[in-house]
Amino acid sequence: MLDKHYDHFQVEEGKYEKWKKEGYFTAGDVSKQPFSLVIPPPNVTGKLHLGHVMDTVPDDIIIRYKKMRGFDALWVPGMDHAGIATQAKVEEKLRKQGISRYDLGREKFLEKAWEWKKEYGDSIHEQWAKIGLSVDYTRERFTLDEGLSAAVRKVFVTLYKEGLIYQGEKIINWDPELRTALSNIEVIHQDDEGEFFYFKYPIVGSEDSLIVATTRPETMFGDTAVFVNPKDKRYAHLVGKKAINPANGEALPIMADEYVDLSFGTGAMKCTPAHDPNDFALAKKYGFPLIKVLDESAKMNELCGKYQGMDRYECRKALVEDIKAKGLLDHIEKMVHSVGHSERSGAVVEPMLSKQWFVKMRPLADRVLAQQQSEEKVEFLPHRFENVLIRWMRNVDDWCVSRQLWWGHRIPAYYHKQTGEVVVSETPMDPELYDQDEDVLDTWFSSALWPFATLGWPEKTPDFERYFPTSVLNTGYDIIFFWVARMVFQSEHFTDKVPFKTVVIHGLIRDEKGRKMSKSLGNGIDPIDVIEQYGVDALRYFITTNATPGLDMRYSNEKLQAAVNYLNKIWNAVRYVEMTLGEGYEPKAIDPKSLGVLEKAILSKEMETIRRVSRFMDRYEFGKASDVLYDFVYDDFCSTYLEMSKVSMAKEGDQEQVKAVLYKVVRDIVLLIYPYCPFIGEEMYLSLPKTKASIMLESYPEIEKAYVSKAAERKAELLYTMIKDARAYKSGEGLAPNAAVNIVVSPKAPFAGMEDYLSRFTFAKKVEFKPEAPKGTTFAYDGFSMVIESDVDEGKLKESLLKEKETLKAEIDRGERMLGNPGFLAKAPKEKVALEQEKLESNKNKLQTVEDRLAKLG
């Protein structure tokens, strides 16, 4: 027997450990159909946040549901080494101890990083357990483990041999704080306030000068030309002449190119090929030298004269002062412009010429674009997110994959010590003869292989053969570019298959005010705190049912409390059923034909509920599925059938049937809620009679056609409507709910045995069935009527009757307008027209009754 209140601490205790120990999470029953998914691997950078709960709980619901549906459901867990993010954290920790990574050296630093991974990996495991994730620990992976590393080398070498990986000197995004290259998407653009400096460039051999504007004066040491637009009449006479760079006195050619925007700045632009991607393109076109003026910490280098060694901003300030002193500063404008920041360090990113490794994206992206046109494509839910992928694939630039870090997959490229010859190899080259490339790969390079490499690829392992491609991936829209896109192209290129058939995209969780959760705002919410307060089942329920697919959701304490209340409701329904069944109850088979009307009706409703819930579960629409179940639990079961059953139990003869039905329905409710809330689900399940060792061994409730009876539902509905009418009538007249009345139904009862329910729930002293209706307050239904006799406050009654009359008239008016419209009759579906006719008839009858009653009142 369950306790009076649901206590989440007691309910959660020990269950996860038991499931894990019993091996319920382990897949591999080959007699069943496989179903698989991989966890979005959390970074080993720290504790999990609510975003991870959003990523993983839907997966857990899917896995638990699919297991109940008889699938061999595999959920591969694992974590991501998160190269740059983790390295930044480890460096920060060391810095607090006054140590830099260079003090330690590569090997020692990596030891520290592995210690970090161990510590945070353990804490992530604890959190998975708290959340209740049914991941298969026998198949757990790490993006830096031996198998993944082998897969990474295989992919790198293969792409290199195919000409899809190359080393090149290009403008990349440089993070001067972490001293590494970044890919385009690791750069966050934000609008920063800056200054726009207008400098005078004297024209050689003339008194004239040209004004050029820049936001980054410190890069002027790398300028190679000044450009104007060929159509620009203001400068036509200067093209071909030379202008003096006010930073270093060098003469720069003035050239014309269509690229220059006449309306921006002064219409004259300086060209700095080594520090701007557009200028780089111009320099290539005209064959300019590429002059780099910043070092890897964004300090000025030896080409910058007296500014050498200065930080870029220090230099900017000093240089502007010096130019001003020379009288060559025209003016300074404040301007807000978009500035790139490193996603991890926050440092302002410098576009910089650098030799890096790149993945040639065009052929890989084209393959994806073609695949999305075919039958064997990745399906996105909601569909619109497919366009995000497609647009990115259409416009993608080559991917800079080398990082000047230590924590990650070291690039399998080797340089001959004498000749400098480059060898790219899966197996290490002789260290006597070759030096390995110092750089590591972008962390997403290995994440991209996650769905197939975790299953054993490149080996043809049984798991890979059986579980790949995976069935579904559930993740946030914020990492479609970072992760989803890359898994798709790598998978299609290397396995010739999509990595997953369906991607379910969810929104992000925000705080109660709708703001993004972030460290700087300090508004992040620790899931562990939420679990302490409300229990994990409530958190799981909240996070999967209060969100619309693809849209952001807000964290809400109120909604969590609502979830707790709902769970407590189910808990108590189970408790009531247990009390009713009594000790030692032995479940009995139900004969659908011999059941009473109310029993038939609730089972029929349950079948409809199972049908609708299953349909939504199969489409991964957990919010909708839970809504359907919620309505059934509250309205149909708890408020209605369960209350009716109290009367039934007091009657002779029916008890066994009622018990059997109560048992079946409440047990099925437990099974239906269980994928969402496994802990309380297990607790309630085990508390009921005749169970298996765990709810994890159960199957999902099935629709049984013998239980479907729309006729019984309609009959029961009549009774419920009568009760509701009688109650509303009493309330409308200012009678207490428990005030005594007499009810007469005529000419006969809609179904036998209903009088007990009617009297109990309307507090009728007497319920009679008579062929003739007496005088009194009459409610008309199809084929019979109900008359209520009571002491009435005539004033109040009249008021409520008048109000009812108004609403009925409005309804009738609406119906008549509709049915009087020739267009409606001609074009609307026949069923709709018939339905409206029925409604109109019924409303007219009701109005008649109301008017009769009013007439009697005078």
Place this chain on the structure above:
RNA sequence: GGAUGCUUAGCUCAGCGGGAGAGCAUCGCCCUUACAAGGCGGGGGUCGUAGGUUCGAAACCUACAGCAUCCACCA
């Protein structure tokens, strides 16, 4: 500049061609042995604005406004 989403009850959000819904909040009555973390009953909305399509629009189309997000560019 391009794209997407949102705008519905006091708050948070469903609904997305045929009678305006939920949770919370609010008001009234009830501690009735499943549940006061509850029950019963009630109040509250010209569904952002303006046009259009349709027999019928909160829903479909167009324009506009506000909010949010993403991508690109910014010498």
